Amino acid sequence: MIKNYIKIAWRNLVRNKAYATISVIGLALGIACGVLIFTLITYHLSFDTFHKDKDRIYRFYTEFHDQGVDRVGAIPQPMARGYRNDFAFSEKTARYISFNKTLITITKGSEVKKFGEDDGVAFVEPEYFDILNFPSLKGDKKTMLVNPNEALVTEKMAQKYFGNDNPIGKTFKLDNNITVTITGVLQDLPNNTDQKQQIFISYASMEAYAGKGRENNWGGVYSGCQGFTRLKPGVTKAQVETAMLQLVKKNYTGRDLQVWRFKLQPIAEMHFDRELGGYADKSYLWALFFIGVFLIITASVNFINLATAQALNRSKEVGIRKVLGSQPFQLFWQFIAETAIISIIAVGVAIGLSEIALTPLNNLFHARMTFNWAELSAFIVVITIVVVFLSGSYPGLVLARFQPIKALKSKLSQKDVGGFSLRRVLVVTQFTISQVLIIGTIIVVSQLHYSQTADLGFNKNAVVLVPLPQNDKMKMSTMRNRLSEIKGVENVSYCYNPPASRSNSNTGIQYDNRAEDEHWSINTKQADENYISTFGIKLIAGRNFFKGDSVKEFLVNETFVNKLHVKPQDVIGKQMAINGRDYKGTIVGVMKDFYNYSFHSEISPLCVMPNYQSLSTVAVKIDMRNAKATLADIDKIWNQTFPEELYSYQFLDDTIARFYQMDNILLILVEAFAGIAIIIGCLGLYGLVSFMAVRKTKEIGVRKVLGANISSILWLFGKEFSILLLIAFVIASPLAWWAMHNYLKDFQYRISIGPQIFVMSILSTFIIAWITVGYRAAMAALANPVKSLRSE
Incomplete structure (x- = not known):
């Protein structure tokens, strides 16, 4: 019986090639989209779910309670240490501080190799690898990263730096600053983790690399400073968050007691919280899920439309079958068999299309997704069954209910196959989705x-950003003069980061020598006196700060003034202290607001201040009409100034586009x-x-x-x-x-x-x-x- 169904179904499809081709193409496109969306969703849902005891692993984050609640996916540097010392809720707690865009220098005899690492390095405490499941291949796990100047690298990085040589005992220099020795090699990090750094250095080396003062600074939050903890069985997230209020009471005073809060985020949710630095948003995955469902429905609707339209052409066939004794259920299953053949062919085509489309999809997401055939096979079987019955049921029922006398006399009308009423609904459904x-x-x-294209409040065009590896005043002064002499260079400024940047530093503020800090934070930007002219930032009150090596004067923005509920002129000459009152000076100017991040976020209260010790970028405004020659001259001068470093640059508008x-x-x-x-x-x-x-x-x-x-x-x-x-x-x-x-x-x-x-x-x-x-x-x-x- 089944064999006959399939044989007759195949003959009908061969006889109606156009109908079969259109049906196959429509279903194949819908199913291919379903396969790709299923792969994409399952890939993102798998992020950081492979860790042992993942349900008990959390990341600390900070909340600022002001007029609203602001959340930051980072913590003050001493926070995780304070939690570990004061509470016994966790089995393990570790700090993790990352720095992007670092230089790795490896010297072998007279040969010197330089590697620029965009993902940078992370300074971690040894317990980090007890909490997260990143297995080691070489080295003693018990002693890894216990001592200063030790490093772990992944297998991929070991191969990159040393080829097939054993990396254990090899050394490299980080940013021409500290020399570290490799004591262990980790397995390559899985594709589905948000932990991007692949070079891990002992936390005991942090002070030598980044300087003193960070370890006890509770007043500032650096975006790369994170903490991870694994709770003991039975301990709840709510218990810990309530207890961490004691950390606030112990380390903050005045209004800060109401402002600062520390919270826990399950590690599996890190990937989906964009406010806390996550990559994706679950709402986007839901949107893709529904798009996939709609496309499969659209393809099925397409099939139903064509099948019912073809029904009149098969009226005599159905009439003869009924006269010869065919039952309605036999005709129904005959059409289901035809639908199944079309669906199976469409699935084969869809899998081929999916294989072709997976590489561009990976390139789009900068991912390494692969088809998990165990999960995907089950999905394809289910979707095929759904499509077969969704697409084939109604046309099968239409054919099965034909009256044989009308069918043999060719007197069936559109009404007998559902008329245009059903097809109208189906066409409307298709084009509603479209x-x-x-x-x-x-x-x-x-x-x-x-x-x-909107006005950002500063000039983003034709500004080249070049990393600055050293804070050598003599070299910086010489390089500025030489860069300014290049034909096509219009302005030069040293800064920590441009006006709009992903790397932002927020800290508390004391205004006008008040006894208590303000109950909101300020975004700080270190720069020289050419900053506002290079980026075209406008002053609405006061003046620019004078050239200086230390923080004595500040520029603030309109949002800062609005937070104080005063006029721009009223803040000129007032005293201000930030960063735990480490930096003190006078407000000398008010800048017109500019967007310091993407349009996803509100403009922050911010200040620009001179502090050469934190200057890490040179921004060069150029004339794009002679860009090629100008960039070549900048490259030459930079390499002559820092011959031991690795040169790289990017345009500011490109960095903003990445937002x-x-x-x-x-x-x-x-x-x-x-x-x-x-x-x-x-x-x-x-x-x-x-x-x-x-x-x-x-x-x-x-x-x-x-x-x-x-x-x-x-x-x-x-x-x-x-x-x-x-x-x-x-x-x-x-x-x-x-x-x-x-x-x-x-x-x-x-x-x-x-x-x-x-x-x-x-x-x-x-x-x-x-x-x-x-x-x-x-x-x-x-x-x-x-x-x-x-x-x-």
Whole structure:
């Protein structure tokens, strides 16, 4: 029986090649998207879930309770030590302090090799590797990183630095500052971890590398300073967070007692909390999940549309089968068999498409995703069964209920196969999904365009950022003079980071010698006196600070002034102290607000201050008309100034564009999926119009003989689908507005969703649909009426 079902089904598909091809392509595209989205979601959900006792592993983070609650995925450097000393809730606690963009120098005889590491290094306490499951390959785990100037590297880094030589006992120099000895090698870090550093140095070396003063500074939070802990069994997160209030009482005074809070974040949630530095957002994964479901529904709808349209062509076959004794359930399973064959072929094509698309997807996410065939096989089997019954059930029931007498006399009408009413609903469903995706694409494009072209309050164009490896005043002064002499260089400034940066340092502030610090933090930026002219920052009150080597004067921004509820002129001449009152000086100027991070975050109160010891970047404003020669001269001068270092540079506008990396990824995905939804919808439209053209061949011939022109015949086809597209638009508009309104909530500074966005969507949909319908309809309209009338 089953063999006969399959044999007859195959014959029918071979006989109707166009119908089978369109059905296979539509289903394959939908299933391929489902496979890729399933792979993407399971990959991201697996991040840092492989650690033993993962349910008891947490990262500390800081909350600032002011007018609202601000969260930072980092802690003051002494915080984890204080927790470990004061409480017994945890089995292990470890500090982890990372520094990006470091230089590794390896000397072997007279040969010197330099490696610039963007992910940098991490100074960690030995307990870190007891908490997290990063197995070692070489070295004694009991003594790893116990002593100063020791390092662990991953197998990948050992191969990079030393080839096949044994790395144990080898040394390297970090940023031409400290020399460390490799005492252990770790297995390469898994793909699904957010711990990116692959060079780990003993925490006991921190002070020698970064200087004194950090170890007891409770007033500042450096973004690379983190702490991890594994709680004892039975200890709850709420217990620990309540107890950590004692740390606040012990180490803070005045308003800080209400401002500072320390919290725990489960390690498996780190990947999804963008506010705390996570990579993704679970809402994006949910969006992708629903897009995948919608695309599979769209493909199934496409199949149902085409199958029911084909039903009339099979009326005589069904009539004969019924006369010869076939039962309705046999006809139903016959059609299910056809659907199964199409679905299996589509799954094969979908797997091939997925394999091809996986590499671009990995490049897009900078990931190393692979297909987990154990999980994926189960998913494919389930999705195939769902598609078969979702797509095949209704057409099978339609065929099974044909009345044999009508079928044999070819008197079945559209009403007998569900008429246009069902297909209208299905076409509306398809294009509702397509228009939601089109509107989403337009809004994401508009927001990113706004983010990247809006006035940031400073000049981001034509500014080259070059890392500064040493704070040597003589070298810095000489290099500034030489750079200023280059043709095409307009300005030069030394700074810690540019006005907008991912690396931000926030600290407490004492204003006007008040007894208590303010109950909000300030973002600090160290720079020289050329900072505001190089970046085009405007002063609205006071003056720029004078050239100096130490902190004596400050510039603050408008938000700082607004937080104090005073006028800009009122803060000029007032005293200010920050960073646990280590830096004290006079406010001499107020800057117009500029965006110090992305549009996802609000502008912070901030200050710019001279402090040459923290200057680590030289910013060079250049004339882009002679950029190539200018960059070559900068390279030459830099290498002559720091011959032992590794030269690199980047443009400021490129670094700002990285703020929106995830948004750009989302845009590309939405564009791709919108395109696929449109392709599937157009395949369905083309199939339906082709079927209509065949069914209306005689009608078209009669109309042409009676004088109908081409446009009226085209409208015969187009009016039906135009109404359906309008209905789809009416349904899609509020859905898209709701979805994108929630997306835009993630931006503190955002576009408004205006009517022009919806007009663009409906126009683009009409153009695409009319091109699809118009081509096939025009062929029917231009056909010779004599041949048309002879066709029946």
